[in-house]
Amino acid sequence: MNIKxxxxxxxxxxxxxxxxxTLIASKYVxxxxxxxxNILADNYQSLEYSRNMLAALDQMQADPNARLAFQTNLxxxxxxxxxxxxAEATQRVEDHFLDLLxxxxxxxxxxxxxxxxxxxxxxxxxxxxxxxxxxxxxVKSAITWILIAGTICFIVSLTLFINLPGSIANPIKALAESxxxxxxxxxxxxxxxxxxxxxxxxxDSFNTMAEKLEEYDNSNLSRILIEKKRIExxxxxxxxxxxxxxxxxxxxxxxxxxxxxxxxxMSDMIGRSALELSLQNDLIRALIQQPQTASTSGSQPALxxxxxxKESYFEKEIVDITITKTGERQKAFIGQVIVLKNVTMFxxxxxxxxxxxxxxxxxxxxxxxxxxxxxxxxxxxxxxxVNEQQRQLIESIREDSDRLLxxxxxxxxMSQVETGNIQLxxxxxxxxxxxxxALDAVKTTVDQKDIKLMILVPEYLPDVKADxxxxxxxxxxxxxxxxxxxxxxxxxxxxxREEKNAIRFxxxxxxxxxxxxxxxxxxxxxxxxxxxxxxxxxxxxxISKEFIEAxxxxxxxxxxxxxxxxxxxxxxxx
Ligand code: ADP
Numbered sequence: 001m002n003i004k005x006x007x008x009x010x011x012x013x014x015x016x017x018x019x020x021x022t023l024i025a026s027k028y029v030x031x032x033x034x035x036x037x038n039i040l041a042d043n044y045q046s047l048e049y050s051r052n053m054l055a056a057l058d059q060m061q062a063d064p065n066a067r068l069a070f071q072t073n074l075x076x077x078x079x080x081x082x083x084x085x086x087a088e089a090t091q092r093v094e095d096h097f098l099d100l101l102x103x104x105x106x107x108x109x110x111x112x113x114x115x116x117x118x119x120x121x122x123x124x125x126x127x128x129x130x131x132x133x134x135x136x137x138x139v140k141s142a143i144t145w146i147l148i149a150g151t152i153c154f155i156v157s158l159t160l161f162i163n164l165p166g167s168i169a170n171p172i173k174a175l176a177e178s179x180x181x182x183x184x185x186x187x188x189x190x191x192x193x194x195x196x197x198x199x200x201x202x203x204d205s206f207n208t209m210a211e212k213l214e215e216y217d218n219s220n221l222s223r224i225l226i227e228k229k230r231i232e233x234x235x236x237x238x239x240x241x242x243x244x245x246x247x248x249x250x251x252x253x254x255x256x257x258x259x260x261x262x263x264x265x266m267s268d269m270i271g272r273s274a275l276e277l278s279l280q281n282d283l284i285r286a287l288i289q290q291p292q293t294a295s296t297s298g299s300q301p302a303l304x305x306x307x308x309x310k311e312s313y314f315e316k317e318i319v320d321i322t323i324t325k326t327g328e329r330q331k332a333f334i335g336q337v338i339v340l341k342n343v344t345m346f347x348x349x350x351x352x353x354x355x356x357x358x359x360x361x362x363x364x365x366x367x368x369x370x371x372x373x374x375x376x377x378x379x380x381x382x383x384x385x386v387n388e389q390q391r392q393l394i395e396s397i398r399e400d401s402d403r404l405l406x407x408x409x410x411x412x413x414m415s416q417v418e419t420g421n422i423q424l425x426x427x428x429x430x431x432x433x434x435x436x437x438a439l440d441a442v443k444t445t446v447d448q449k450d451i452k453l454m455i456l457v458p459e460y461l462p463d464v465k466a467d468x469x470x471x472x473x474x475x476x477x478x479x480x481x482x483x484x485x486x487x488x489x490x491x492x493x494x495x496x497r498e499e500k501n502a503i504r505f506x507x508x509x510x511x512x513x514x515x516x517x518x519x520x521x522x523x524x525x526x527x528x529x530x531x532x533x534x535x536x537x538x539x540x541x542x543i544s545k546e547f548i549e550a551x552x553x554x555x556x557x558x559x560x561x562x563x564x565x566x567x568x569x570x571x572x573x574x
Contacts, residue, residue, distance in 0.1 A: 002197040010160050017153040024149050028142030035135040042082035043124040049077040050121045057113060083127045089119040171199035178206060187214035241340040247333055249274045261307045287338050302343055313347040314340040358415035361408040371401045410539045417546040424467045424550055428574040431461050431496045431503050434468060438475035449488045456495040463574040464503045466551055474544040475505060478567045482509035506568035513561040
């Protein structure tokens with residue numbers, strides 16, 4: 001039975017019950033009203049007429065009008081005969097009254113008439129009693145029937161009250177619950193209502209929908225699985241080691257190359273926490289370590305790993321994976337992919353280059369030194385007079401050989417830095433001594449360019465822990481750059497001051513300054529600010545950084561385009 005019919009029947013039944021109750025009550029009320037009306041109309045009137053006749057009879061001797069009153073009441077009584085025996089009694093009253101009228105002296109007729117009237121009254125009194133008994137019975141039967149109908153009404157309403165809301169609300173609840181399950185992607189959810197009404201039809205439709213969704217989901221799943229396999233094959237065929245982590249650093253995937261270099265098996269890695277694994281495996285620890293972004297050199301040192309039967313070098317790249325989830329605006333972090341780029345070949349080439357540069361620059365140093373020596377001899381009076389033109393040529397050869405010596409020196413220093421062969425002799429040194437060393441070296445250049453060199457050094461300065469030569473080399477590099485990138489006759493300020501636990505050396509110029517875009521890169525090897533004079537190698541600042549950092553110090557620059565630059569380094573005090 002459908003819900004509509006059920007509701008109709010229930011409400012209809014209630015309606016019928018209420019109607020029945022009303023009819024029964026009305027029927028008995030009417031029947032009671034009939035009983036009382038009958039008593040009033042039939043018997044009470046007759047009693048009234050009889051009483052009037054008795055009164056008229058008593059006054060008949062004295063009052064001539066009494067006879068008329070008697071006759072009038074007798075007439076009314078005759079018209080109101082309702083009970084058995086009443087007609088005969090009334091007839092007897094009339095007969096004896098007529099006899100009395102024809103023979104008024106017959107005194108014995110009066111009691112006779114009174115007796116006859118009493119008979120009428122008796123009949124009516126009995127009828128009243130009988131009718132009253134009947135009314136009582138009617139009331140009793142009315143109460144019984146109304147109680148029966150009321151009880152049935154109550155039972156029906158109670159049954160509906162208990163069952164109807166549940167029979168409507170329960171399936172709605174079950175359906176709502178199932179819809180929630182479907183929204184939570186549980187497509188295996190079904191509703192079993194086992195009824196033929198609208199809810200049953202709704203449940204059938206819901207089940208069909210869920211079945212279709214499940215089918216769709218499964219087909220999607222298989223497609224996704226194929227795609228997953230394809231991506232896995234792709235990652236596995238990559239020559240670079242690749243490791244995927246989720247947001248909690250659990251390892252999701254790792255390709256063959258990654259397994260090879262880590263020396264772990266698939267089951268050792270997949271599903272395991274990378275943090276946990278890193279406690280046993282140094283390589284995993286190095287891989288999951290986040291790069292330090294603060295580094296000024298930009299690139300991270302390559303990882304040295306034994307792979308492909310030789311020492312190999314890998315550059316690590318950690319890519320953060322973020323997605324925007326359905327219905328959300330914010331991007332959520334869901335994990336990382338670690339990719340290792342095999343840079344062994346470049347490293348080998350780099351080594352070869354460094355060795356070559358080191359050898360060449362070393363080999364060049366001796367002939368250049370001998371050229372310089374020869375120049376000095378040429379300049380000497382004992383070797384003979386030179387004319388003005390020859391003197392200029394000698395000067396130009398000296399400048400070029402100085403530059404060559406500087407370049408070979410820088411290349412040699414760089415090759416030392418690159419091979420990690422910096423030989424430091426750190427000792428307690430006087431800052432003034434370092435400064436003097438540098439000033440002596442740049443004296444000629446300062447004079448040539450007419451630079452106003454200003455020195456700001458406090459009277460007392462504590463010693464520093466430094467390699468005297470290398471630190472002076474850095475200061476010389478700062479000074480040569482300051483002079484090179486300044487206009488002639490401009491000011492260059494060299495300052496040494498004491499800082500908390502350190503001594504700070506700085507060289508401030510009034511040159512063109514350095515654009516903020518390049519400020520971080522000028523300490524990179526071979527980097528030269530675009531547009532600057534190409535006379536240098538782009539190595540001076542890179543070597544300076546290596547020298548200072550190797551001594552545990554720090555190096556930096558403050559600069560503003562058009563206002564000049566201040567290069568500085570700090571070393572720990574002794
Ligand atoms: P280079 O031998 O080219 O001077 P450096 O490593 O010493 O190499 O300097 C790198 C680059 O930094 C230079 O090419 C130059 O453009 C810039 N630079 C260095 N010092 C200064 C300075 N005092 N003023 C302006 N630019 C400078």
